[in-house]
Amino acid sequence: MQNRELQIMRQLHHVNIVQLKHCFYCNGEKPDELYLNLVLEYIPDTVYGVARQLQKAKQYMPIVLVKIYIYQICRALAYIHSTGICHRDIKPQNLLLNPRSHVVKLCDFGSAKVLQKNEPNVSYICSRYYRAPELIFGATDYTTAIDVWSLGCVCAELLLGQPLFPGESGVDQLVEIIKVLGTPQREEIEAMNPNYTEFQFPQIKAHSWSKIFRSRTPPEAINLLSKMLVYDPKNRVKPLEAAAHPFFDELRQENLKLPNDVPAPELFNFTLQELSQVDVSTREILVPPHERNSTNWPVLEDGSWPDAAARATS
Template identity: 65%
Template sequence: MGLLEAASEFKGAGPSSGPDRAGEWVFSPEAAGGKVTTVVATPGQGPDRPQEVSYTDIKVIGNGSFGVVYQARLIDSQEMVAIKKVLQDKRFKNRELQIMRKLDHCNIVRLRYFFYSSGEKKDEVYLNLVLDFVPETVYRVARHFNKAKTTIPIIYVKVYMYQLFRSLAYIHSQGVCHRDIKPQNLLVDPETAILKLCDFGSAKQLVRGEPNVSYICSRYYRAPELIFGATDYTSNIDIWSAGCVLAELLLGQPIFPGDSGVDQLVEIIKVLGTPTREQIREMNPNYTEFKFPQIKAHPWTKVFKPRTPPEAISLCSRLLEYTPVTRLSPLEACAHAFFDELRQPSTRLPSGRDLPLLFNFSPVELSIQPQLNSTLIPPHARAQTSPASHGTYERYPTPCPTTLLCLILVLSFIFSSGVDILKYSHL
């Protein structure tokens, strides 16, 4: 999410208007060598009690439109942390900071401290979020297996997706929608297989009746209601994105690629078929009068490789639904049969290590859908609570060229997107 777009949805006063401002960097990290940096920072959780925090070994590990991410080592504990530095508009409070301060879950990257620093330009202020450092992402893990011309072992798919759904259940119970679920935002420790959801730069506390921007979420993972321009969407957009992540891990490639909204809708319709008028109404009532060419749904079993576990296909089909309210809730997904193996006491990681803690549900989690608790917590784990074969497969076939071209023309008209029809001249 770009800084200008993010700022357009921010509300409230900026850091310079009150006691939120917690400290300044004593020097710029770009100039860091082996020096020790000491700042006055506020703890991420709990009372606002600024304290000195010192760190060293600073290096850039990521950057983008949001700002820069550094890796550093805390002097006191010798732990590695990530420091996300973003330009702060003084007129507004930072939504990412406000959300992260209220979140506390084992599958969400933890905000340890935050502080402000001055930029090179006059009156330029940066917000610095000191976060847990986790070395890998699901994206890089999957890419590693893809380069080896294999797919990620199914046990990892189960462990990663289960933890993702736990994190979503928690944030949704707090009224927060992440709005950018994708493999790059799923941090993983390759040794323990612990997953932590990160990057709440696009996240928002959704309030019924208040409009939201529809151009949110990264391409390939955008729910159809977003592509249709809905502004009254719910946290079910995160469920669609999670379904896309699951499908991608099973396929070894994105399930709904596309360079535009039209491209992506075409790919979605090739799998799910043309949405009914009622489904379109549920996504965005403004489009119910349009006549869409009829394309039949493609069988889910033919979308995936032949030896894909049936339970995985079943779960995908329950997540990737046109109608937002019919998608599984995060905890319903956790209770799905696809994850039954994780509930067996003998299950281990391929390395022989124990699974990460999967059933240490908090009272908050247990109160979300209590009717599921007996399924979610296997008997052996009650104390925790306070390779697929590859082979060839056929990608789903292209529907009738004439019908597909009609669909593309209708979608192009709806979105006035100026889609280059010549790119489909091979149909």
């Protein structure tokens, strides 16, 4: 008996993805019931839990923690997307968090799937507030860019202290998105789902991002969100390019310390497989000189990289 979640989890090995330790089957109450149990590494909290505590205390999450949590999930997404896997349910509840070390790990691959070209996928996936517009439009040929949209929604929520696009239904949700991004252009609608290009949408102007967030929100955060929350999936920033965005530059400083003088978790232990998704100039941003070693910076004696991706861009 094959289980998609188990198959996917068995092939994932990354610092920002929850580890599968063991699995076993057990019988249910009825004779034909068989349950698969996955045993995962223990991580005590979630980004959702921590955000809720802050919300109840009427406090905002420190910006440096927003950076460190979102950055780690950018890495997790870049890794799974490089294997063709789309998570399809990115939300704060699925971001496990060790509040002491600030290590974040992506969990719950129950909706995840390897996306194959020309093979339709169900559009009713992903939790409400984090659903990409193409899913609301019923697209079945979507890409891993739906995860980037969801992560943009999570990032905005941590900055705002509440969901960016709350809505009780798909239509509600779309209204909330249009209120912020404005009415999609015809070509954007076509990129999401060509069946809707003739549909008459109310003409609404885009809202300025800076007016949505409180005044102390860094402009780099708003700039990153404007690259993640884009109607056309092809134009959304890729996860590892997002990790190289100036919003995360603070994390690349030497001797970075988090609140209460906690040392930062490991952020630069990239593998060549991860880095091969981006060009050399992006790698130079992602791995600061003071963090380079033979694993994350396997440059040959002549200064070239051992992978084809770097050779193609040099």
